[in-house]
Amino acid sequence: MTDAPKSTTLLGRVRTRLQIVSVAKALYVASVAVLAAAVVAVLLIRLLGLIPQSQEQPLWLLSIPAVAVLLAGIFHRRVEQQTAARAVDEHARTKDLFLTLSSLSSSAGEYQPLVTSSAEQRAEQIIPDDVVPFRFGGRVAKVVAVAAAFALAVLLTPQLDPFGKVEAATRTADQKKEIEAIHKEALSRADRLKKEAERADEESGEIEDRVNEMKSDFRNMQPKKKGANTKVLDSHRMDLGDLWKSASNDQLRRMMNQPISKQQLGGTRSQKMNEWLKDLQEGNTESLQQELKKARQTMQAMMEAKDPEERKKLASQLQRELQDLQKFAKDKAGSKELAAALSKAMKSLQAAKTPGENPEQMQLSKDAMEALKQSLALSEKEMEQVAQAAKDLKKLEDALKTLQQAQQLNDKGQLDGAKCEGCESLEDYAELYAAMMGEGAGEGDKDVNDGGGGVGRGGESAEDDSDPEGYKKEKDKLQIQAGKILLSIKTKEYAEELDFDPEKMRQYQKSISSLKSSVQSAIDAEEIPPGYVDGIKGYFDKIEDVDPKLKAK
Numbered sequence: 001m002t003d004a005p006k007s008t009t010l011l012g013r014v015r016t017r018l019q020i021v022s023v024a025k026a027l028y029v030a031s032v033a034v035l036a037a038a039v040v041a042v043l044l045i046r047l048l049g050l051i052p053q054s055q056e057q058p059l060w061l062l063s064i065p066a067v068a069v070l071l072a073g074i075f076h077r078r079v080e081q082q083t084a085a086r087a088v089d090e091h092a093r094t095k096d097l098f099l100t101l102s103s104l105s106s107s108a109g110e111y112q113p114l115v116t117s118s119a120e121q122r123a124e125q126i127i128p129d130d131v132v133p134f135r136f137g138g139r140v141a142k143v144v145a146v147a148a149a150f151a152l153a154v155l156l157t158p159q160l161d162p163f164g165k166v167e168a169a170t171r172t173a174d175q176k177k178e179i180e181a182i183h184k185e186a187l188s189r190a191d192r193l194k195k196e197a198e199r200a201d202e203e204s205g206e207i208e209d210r211v212n213e214m215k216s217d218f219r220n221m222q223p224k225k226k227g228a229n230t231k232v233l234d235s236h237r238m239d240l241g242d243l244w245k246s247a248s249n250d251q252l253r254r255m256m257n258q259p260i261s262k263q264q265l266g267g268t269r270s271q272k273m274n275e276w277l278k279d280l281q282e283g284n285t286e287s288l289q290q291e292l293k294k295a296r297q298t299m300q301a302m303m304e305a306k307d308p309e310e311r312k313k314l315a316s317q318l319q320r321e322l323q324d325l326q327k328f329a330k331d332k333a334g335s336k337e338l339a340a341a342l343s344k345a346m347k348s349l350q351a352a353k354t355p356g357e358n359p360e361q362m363q364l365s366k367d368a369m370e371a372l373k374q375s376l377a378l379s380e381k382e383m384e385q386v387a388q389a390a391k392d393l394k395k396l397e398d399a400l401k402t403l404q405q406a407q408q409l410n411d412k413g414q415l416d417g418a419k420c421e422g423c424e425s426l427e428d429y430a431e432l433y434a435a436m437m438g439e440g441a442g443e444g445d446k447d448v449n450d451g452g453g454g455v456g457r458g459g460e461s462a463e464d465d466s467d468p469e470g471y472k473k474e475k476d477k478l479q480i481q482a483g484k485i486l487l488s489i490k491t492k493e494y495a496e497e498l499d500f501d502p503e504k505m506r507q508y509q510k511s512i513s514s515l516k517s518s519v520q521s522a523i524d525a526e527e528i529p530p531g532y533v534d535g536i537k538g539y540f541d542k543i544e545d546v547d548p549k550l551k552a553k
Helices: 005-048 058-075 081-092 097-102 112-123 137-156 165-218 226-247 250-257 268-281 286-304 308-333 336-352 359-411 426-439 502-517 519-525 530-541 548-552
Strands: none
Touching (some): 005 058, 005 081, 005 112, 097 112, 250 268, 268 359, 286 308, 359 426
């Protein structure tokens, strides 16, 4: 056909259009088939609960046109040149002229030039678009209708769960997200704990230095230098008070002040928690560490268990152990961070109880066990943090109490550093000062003159009534504020209850009682260090105290 360029071009264009029509037809059939199958699949999945709706990925929709194109590419009909020639002959009614032309290369005869000449003449009159017109509108409309049916099926078909598979898959997916969150939070909290531990070590070192300085100053105290002693003691009280405020917080103070319960209503469990609390208040975590070690051993045994029943039994045992620790952290230790770490450990345990049968559940169980390990390790660090804080706070409180003892001895002129030669720890100083206070408990002030002449050993001082500068009688303005008169003023005698207005006296006593009841709340709210607490309480407790000697006058 090299001698028939017009016919060759015509047949080539017709063949191309026929190929496009063939592919379009195959694509139409494949699209309708795939969309229909997708509708059926959606109905089955939703109504039978084969896959949770939360796990249906929108990207799956892209697989529909991809599969349709793939099928069309595989199964469409290939168009040969003879097919194109036959189509031209049918359209132009040339009685197989072009079909004969397309086979001239494989045939012999003197008529070939005649056929070629006739085909070239007719080729000029034939339009390829008329031979193979494109009419895709109807098929496209049908594909759109089936696609709309698929969209309605996706949007309107309800999610049912007759076999419980959706619930199980949803629970697995939720646990997976939760385990991932636990893992991230554990790593983040571990980093923060490391920084907090470094800061706590610095604070502990500073507390130790301050306490050592105070003990050194105790050894330099002299009974006759009460004023100088007081300045040194006040300086230490301020420094230790600031450290106490910095080291303490509400939950730590509640834990330290929580009484050890003597009731054994909870049996062994309650007794165990009381022992943990007692140790923790002293900054000791040995008993708690033993419980955590026991929990880790149970966890390891659960991981190695092959029998599902044995694994389930060990998981229940581990859950009880973690529950005890979390209850202690929440109710006794008052540590939100420790309770949170143990809570995450229990959530990880719930996900790791049963490995499951499918790969996703098995991987979830493995990840959960890793998260459980991290949570237990984090719990141990949180516990050490609480214990260190409790140890520091206790040391500060002991130091402030010992400082208060020293101040009381100094007020009596009995603070003597020479007696502290054998003292090393704070306990040694506290025992020494307690013994010294006990020895001087019955001694009074030997300088007091009970004869009414005042304080001191001398007699009455000589007075000079002369006024070399000139004395002017003047009256100072009374500094009287608005209020109520509680009693009438008497001279040189003690006021009796009869001197008071009864109603005003009741109001006064009620005010005093209310004031006393609010003292402890005010102390807690203002974070008063222990070294000041006894003095504040003593002041308010003595408001209504009456000296019997005064009342007897």
